[in-house]
Amino acid sequence: MGSDIKHLEVTLQTNVESVNLAEEMCIREAEAAGFGEEECYRIGMSVREGVINAFHYGNQERPDKKIYLAVELTAEKMTIHVMDEGNGFNIENVPDPLAEENLLSTSGRGIFLMRAFMDEFEVVRARTGGAEIIMSKRLPGGPRSPRDGAGAAQRREP
Numbered sequence: 001m002g003s004d005i006k007h008l009e010v011t012l013q014t015n016v017e018s019v020n021l022a023e024e025m026c027i028r029e030a031e032a033a034g035f036g037e038e039e040c041y042r043i044g045m046s047v048r049e050g051v052i053n054a055f056h057y058g059n060q061e062r063p064d065k066k067i068y069l070a071v072e073l074t075a076e077k078m079t080i081h082v083m084d085e086g087n088g089f090n091i092e093n094v095p096d097p098l099a100e101e102n103l104l105s106t107s108g109r110g111i112f113l114m115r116a117f118m119d120e121f122e123v124v125r126a127r128t129g130g131a132e133i134i135m136s137k138r139l140p141g142g143p144r145s146p147r148d149g150a151g152a153a154q155r156r157e158p
Contacts, residue, residue, distance in 0.1 A: 004074075004075070005072055005073065005074050006071075006072070006073040006074075007070070007071070007072050007073075008025075008029065008070065008071045008073075009068070009069070009070040009071075010022075010025070010068075010069050010070075011066050011067070011068055011069075012051070012066065012067040012068070012069060013063065013066070013067075014054075014055055014059040014061060014062060014063050014064075014065050014066065014067055015055070015063065016055070018051060018055065018067055019048055019051045019052055019055060022047050022048070022051045022067075022069050022082075023044045023045075023047050023048040023051070024044075025069070025071075026043055026044060026047040026069075026071060026080060027040050027041075027043065027044040027047075029071050029073065029078065030043045030044070030078060030137075033073055033078055033139055034139060034140050034141070035078075035137070035139070035140060036140065039137065039140070042117035042118070042137075043078070043080075043117070043118070043137055045113060045117060046080070046113065046114045046117045046118050046135055047069075047080055047082070049109075049110035049111075049113050049114050050080070050082035050110070050114060050133045050135070051067060051069070051082055052110060053082075053084075053110050053111075053131075053133070054067045054082050054083070054084035054086075054130075054131070054133075055067060055084075057084075057086065057089070058084025058085070058086030058087075058088075058089075058130045058131055059084050059085055059086050059130075060086065065084070065085040065086070066085055066128075067082065067083070067084055067085075068081070068082070068083040068084075068126075068128065069081070069082055069083075070083075075139070076138060076139060077119070077120075077136045077137060077138045077139055078136060078137050078139065079120075079134065079135070079136040080133075080134075080135050080136070081132055081133070081134050082132070082133045083126040083127070083128050083130060083131070083132045083133075084126070084128065084130040084131055085128045085129065085130050086129075086130040086131065087129070087130065088125050088126070088129065088130050088131045089123070089131055091111070091123045111123075114133070114135055118135040118136060118137050119136055119137050119138050120134075120135060120136040121133070121134070121135045122134050122135075
């Protein structure tokens with residue numbers, strides 16, 4: 001396989017419109033890479049949650065701050081980076097949305113979804129000083145791991 005890497009990077013405004021723009025951009029890249037409809041939905045939802053977190057928690061909805069989105073496409077996987085200009089956070093401090101005391105809380109659900117929908121997920125300190133979410137999805141037809149399909153519900157039409 002070649003070492004061709006496709007790289008796309010965009011700086012987004014800290015506003016609600018950026019959420020939809022980022023999601024649509026990543027879905028288009030996923031479609032072009034050969035992901036099916038369900039996987040494109042999962043990738044799009046993960047990007048949406050990551051950008052919402054950057055907008056709301058990271059940049060605290062301050063229009064003077066930016067959100068940075070980068071997509072890398074290799075022969076093996078699609079990797080997405082979402083960075084904010086906030087103060088960063090410790091992933092260990094995010095409440096488990098499945099814990100009984102948190103079931104009615106909205107906090108932590110986005111991270112839960114990103115972890116569930118993507119093959120790899122991590123949060124690191126960004127070069128901007130804020131948080132950087134790095135998540136990836138293996139390309140269809142690529143090497144598989146035992147985790148593939150785990151917990152995925154099958155939907156059937158009547």
